[in-house]
Amino acid sequence: MSATRDESTQTREGGSVAETSDMTESAQQEGAARSDEPAELPVDRVFELLKNQRRREVLRYLETTDEETVSLSDLAEHIAAIENDTTVQAISSSERKRVYVGLYQCHLPKMDDMNVVAFDQNRGTISLGPNADQLEEFLDIGDETEHPWPRYYAGLAAGGALLYGAALALPALSVGLVVPVIVLAFATCAIANEYTERQGTGDATSV
Numbered sequence: 282m283s284a285t286r287d288e289s290t291q292t293r294e295g296g297s298v299a300e301t302s303d304m305t306e307s308a309q310q311e312g313a314a315r316s317d318e319p320a321e322l323p324v325d326r327v328f329e330l331l332k333n334q335r336r337r338e339v340l341r342y343l344e345t346t347d348e349e350t351v352s353l354s355d356l357a358e359h360i361a362a363i364e365n366d367t368t369v370q371a372i373s374s375s376e377r378k379r380v381y382v383g384l385y386q387c388h389l390p391k392m393d394d395m396n397v398v399a400f401d402q403n404r405g406t407i408s409l410g411p412n413a414d415q416l417e418e419f420l421d422i423g424d425e426t427e428h429p430w431p432r433y434y435a436g437l438a439a440g441g442a443l444l445y446g447a448a449l450a451l452p453a454l455s456v457g458l459v460v461p462v463i464v465l466a467f468a469t470c471a472i473a474n475e476y477t478e479r480q481g482t483g484d485a486t487s488v
Contacts, residue, residue: 322415323394330395331419335380336388338363340420343398343409353389353405357381437466 331337338360343351361380362369389407393400396410441463449461 282413320396320412322412326395327416327419328390330397331416333388335360335364336392337420339384339388339392339398340409340413340416342380343413344417350408353381353385353407356407357384360384389420393450437463440468 342356342359358369358377359382361372361376366370389400392398394410396432398410399408444459
């Protein structure tokens with residue numbers, strides 16, 4: 282009887298140890314699976330990343346290209362052509378270099394830190410990162426807030442023409458006063474346009 286109880290006790294203990302081992306292994310596997318899942322990015326960081334036009338173009342290029350990994354050179358040429366409203370073949374070396382340096386020093390490292398892209402600085406290659414999917418639904422929001430500069434210039438031209446015509450027709454208005462006002466309005470619009478373009482594309486020093 283004593284031997285039977287000892288064997289039963291050993292069986293229960295052995296089973297308990299085996300069950301504990303199985304539970305520990307299962308928990309480790311679940312933990313490993315959870316660690317492989319990309320961490321959810323805060324919304325404020327998503328918008329901070331996507332407020333820059335150049336970073337948005339990086340994501341669009343990576344999502345639409347047939348290649349899993351692209352070169353920094355090809356990416357810079359593509360974005361430079363978009364920013365200068367021309368073709369890749371027509372961009373100048375300075376236009377390409379400006380984009381290349383900005384991507385290399387600022388934008389791609391920032392995106393890599395958030396696991397949105399995988400940027401290999403030594404090889405100069407870029408691919409989509411595990412968090413890229415989280416930005417897809419927000420990708421076009423930044424474009425909706427772009428300033429419609431052609432319409433601004435068209436409005437200024439129409440207003441300037443009306444004002445100049447009124448100055449010619451009405452003695453109370455001086456042409457010598459109206460012309461500087463029109464020129465100043467165009468100059469102010471051009472400065473604002475240049476400023477917002479620089480903010481949007483981001484130079485190498487922007488973050």
